[in-house]
Amino acid sequence: MTFKIFTEDIEARIKSVNKGNTNISHILNSKKHSISEEEFLTLISEEANPYIEKIALRAKQLTELRHGLVKGIYIPLYLSNICHNDCTYCGFSIKNKVRRKALTAEEISIELTNIYNRGYRNILLVSAERNGFSDIDYLKSAVALAKKIGFQSIASEFGAVDTEQASKLKRAGSDSFVLYQETFHVETYNRVHLFGLKKEYQHRLDGVTRAIEGGFQKVTLGFLGGLADYQFEALSLYRHFKYLQLNHWDVQFSLSIPRLNDAEGAIKSSYPVSDLTLTKLLSAFRISFPEMPILLSTRESKELRDGLTQICVTSLSCESKTTPGGYVQSNEELEQFSIDDTRSLTTLVNDLEKVGLEPVFKDWQIDLNGEF
Amino acid sequence: MLKIGNKTFKSRLMVGTGKFSSLELMGKTLIESKSEIITVSLRRIDLSQGDRRNILDFIPSGVQLLPNTSGARNADEAIKLAKLARAATGTNWIKIEVVPDPHYLLPDPIDTLRATEALVKDGFTVLPYINADPVLAKRLEDVGAATVMPLGSPIGTNRGIKTLEMLKIIIEQARVPVVVDAGLGRPSDAAMAMELGADAVLVNTAMAVSNNPLEMAKGFELAVRAGRIAYVAGLPKTNTQATPSSPIDSHLTGFLSNN
Ligand code: SF4
Numbered sequence: 063m064t065f066k067i068f069t070e071d072i073e074a075r076i077k078s079v080n081k082g083n084t085n086i087s088h089i090l091n092s093k094k095h096s097i098s099e100e101e102f103l104t105l106i107s108e109e110a111n112p113y114i115e116k117i118a119l120r121a122k123q124l125t126e127l128r129h130g131l132v133k134g135i136y137i138p139l140y141l142s143n144i145c146h147n148d149c150t151y152c153g154f155s156i157k158n159k160v161r162r163k164a165l166t167a168e169e170i171s172i173e174l175t176n177i178y179n180r181g182y183r184n185i186l187l188v189s190a191e192r193n194g195f196s197d198i199d200y201l202k203s204a205v206a207l208a209k210k211i212g213f214q215s216i217a218s219e220f221g222a223v224d225t226e227q228a229s230k231l232k233r234a235g236s237d238s239f240v241l242y243q244e245t246f247h248v249e250t251y252n253r254v255h256l257f258g259l260k261k262e263y264q265h266r267l268d269g270v271t272r273a274i275e276g277g278f279q280k281v282t283l284g285f286l287g288g289l290a291d292y293q294f295e296a297l298s299l300y301r302h303f304k305y306l307q308l309n310h311w312d313v314q315f316s317l318s319i320p321r322l323n324d325a326e327g328a329i330k331s332s333y334p335v336s337d338l339t340l341t342k343l344l345s346a347f348r349i350s351f352p353e354m355p356i357l358l359s360t361r362e363s364k365e366l367r368d369g370l371t372q373i374c375v376t377s378l379s380c381e382s383k384t385t386p387g388g389y390v391q392s393n394e395e396l397e398q399f400s401i402d403d404t405r406s407l408t409t410l411v412n413d414l415e416k417v418g419l420e421p422v423f424k425d426w427q428i429d430l431n432g433e434f
Numbered sequence: 435m436l437k438i439g440n441k442t443f444k445s446r447l448m449v450g451t452g453k454f455s456s457l458e459l460m461g462k463t464l465i466e467s468k469s470e471i472i473t474v475s476l477r478r479i480d481l482s483q484g485d486r487r488n489i490l491d492f493i494p495s496g497v498q499l500l501p502n503t504s505g506a507r508n509a510d511e512a513i514k515l516a517k518l519a520r521a522a523t524g525t526n527w528i529k530i531e532v533v534p535d536p537h538y539l540l541p542d543p544i545d546t547l548r549a550t551e552a553l554v555k556d557g558f559t560v561l562p563y564i565n566a567d568p569v570l571a572k573r574l575e576d577v578g579a580a581t582v583m584p585l586g587s588p589i590g591t592n593r594g595i596k597t598l599e600m601l602k603i604i605i606e607q608a609r610v611p612v613v614v615d616a617g618l619g620r621p622s623d624a625a626m627a628m629e630l631g632a633d634a635v636l637v638n639t640a641m642a643v644s645n646n647p648l649e650m651a652k653g654f655e656l657a658v659r660a661g662r663i664a665y666v667a668g669l670p671k672t673n674t675q676a677t678p679s680s681p682i683d684s685h686l687t688g689f690l691s692n693n
Contacts, residue, residue: 095538095591126453126643127590127591127592127639127643128590129453129590130452130453130454130590130639130642130643131453131454131455131642131643132452132453132454181486183480183482212482214477279507307537311534311535311537312507312534312535312536313536314536315536353536353537353538353539415456418455418456419455420454420455420456420457422478423480423486424477424478424479424480425475425477425478426477426505427476427477427505427515427518429511429514429515429518430477430505430506430507430511430514430515
């Protein structure tokens with residue numbers, strides 16, 4: 063049995079929801095452990111916009127109860143921008159004539175050591191996707207290097223791997239797996255993914271299950287805001303989470319909704335996700351899944367990150383470079399997307415402390431990763 | 435006095451160190467709570483001696499440190515973390531948390547029992563966190579657990595004591611101290627647990643995310659003492675129905691005086 067998205071069904075469901083405003087307070091005061099799909103849809107409806115303050119307040123309460131006043135800090139390291147796919151929204155697309163670079167083992171080691179010495183213990187390793195994922199051994203050794211250097215939590219964002227590849231990454235020491243569907247809307251998906259393995263919608267969608275079968279017990283999912291109607295994306299993701307939780311009760315799922323921004327050669331968003339909408343979506347997911355970690359990257363502005371961290375975000379990246387390497391050697395022209403919040407680690411830490419939040423660099427123990 | 439393993443304590447309030455808005459505030463709250471047993475996640479302790487602040491430096495000296503195995507999803511992981519904790523902190527006390535369920539954070543009874551048994555044999559003083567399951571509590575006692583720590587309601591829900599009937603049975607049957615852990619959202623919940631006869635309670639979220647953790651710590655400290663005093667004094671019996679104060683018509687036994 064696999065998880066499938068039925069476009070008409072999702073669209074009809076969104077239309078059918080009774081979005082009566084009076085419902086909102088009722089939903090927010092619910093004593094249940096979580097809310098229903100119908101209630102989730104009410105919270106993300108346009109009619110709910112005027113109630114955003116109340117929705118955010120409820121989200122904040124649940125975040126504090128479940129996650130406290132601590133915020134995880136992580137940093138991404140891009141390993142390679144050699145890509146065999148053509149995604150119209152991405153600067154690394156095979157069609158774009160940008161300089162390609164895959165860090166060598168030595169370069170990876172230098173970058174990781176630099177990052178580690180600055181105090182980071184949680185790392186997100188990112189790589190563009192080569193077809194057939196022939197470079198699994200390359201990625202695996204990057205994970206192993208990170209483990210050796212002393213990182214306590216190592217996330218892998220390498221595309222939709224197969225089960226065996228996932229298992230190799232897990233055994234090398236990666237404890238969490240990141241996979242974005244980009245868009246759940248099949249027609250849109252086919253329109254923006256023109257070439258490469260990533261073109262296969264269902265293969266991508268099933269990637270999460272394969273990662274879990276390969277041994278991952280922490281998985282981050284999400285969509286790329288701006289490709290299709292946000293309610294469609296949100297309901298699809300909601301259903302995907304529900305499906306996954308039912309079938310994998312012992313896996314921890316996290317959420318992240320990055321938004322399209324300008325990258326080299328990229329298309330403009332046809333369904334822009336406003337700050338209000340993003341706040342509403344993340345809050346509604348928090349209210350539906352109180353336990354779920356929510357991540358927010360530096361592609362968002364300082365103001366938005368500060369605001370959402372008060373409400374529902376539990377994990378923040380910092381000082382990110384989206385070029386391969388970039389912490390020791392800078393390669394400005396190779397950026398995948400541009401960074402908005404450029405605060406230094408010291409500034410971010412101070413800003414969090416000022417509003418009564420405790421930045422946490424280590425909340426995992428490497429010995430819980432991989433084989434022992 | 436509360437006696438756990440071979441140690442005795444004046445305070446019956448244990449406090450957790452997660453979720454606080456700053457390590458400084460956490461440290462002050464711990465002092466205000468007068469707690470003598472303080473639990474900390476091994477996974478939060480930076481064993482690399484990096485220059486970032488270490489949570490251990492903010493825990494008042496002189497208390498019994500109770501490292502926990504939070505993050506472990508099975509017995510093997512818990513055992514591994516327990517040994518790391520012993521090496522890192524020098525104490526052989528360990529709170530076993532084996533939590534494979536990331537949604538409600540409910541503990542795994544089978545692997546908790548396995549880990550407890552193995553660690554007791556290895557010389558640890560083991561305090562397992564469990565669901566309010568009386569049979570499991572007895573099984574843990576049998577393999578040498580120093581206490582049992584049943585939950586009042588799921589962690590981080592502040593829902594109070596929802597496992598009341600099972601807690602009563604655990605307390606009635608226990609030969610080791612019973613520490614009610616998790617879900618105590620307000621001092622009255624803690625007082626209630628103590629009135630029931632719990633030997634101690636553990637509180638974290640309710641203090642950490644309170645608007646005023648220091649005052650809340652005081653509140654809990656008082657509540658735990660109040661509940662304990664009441665329990666020792668013996669609570670007055672309550673009846674669900676009013677007792678007739680004068681003899682009334684005895685329909686059932688009327689025949690006895692009918693001759
Ligand atoms: S989104 Fe990923 S797969 Fe698509 S072009 Fe960019 S790097 Fe390649």
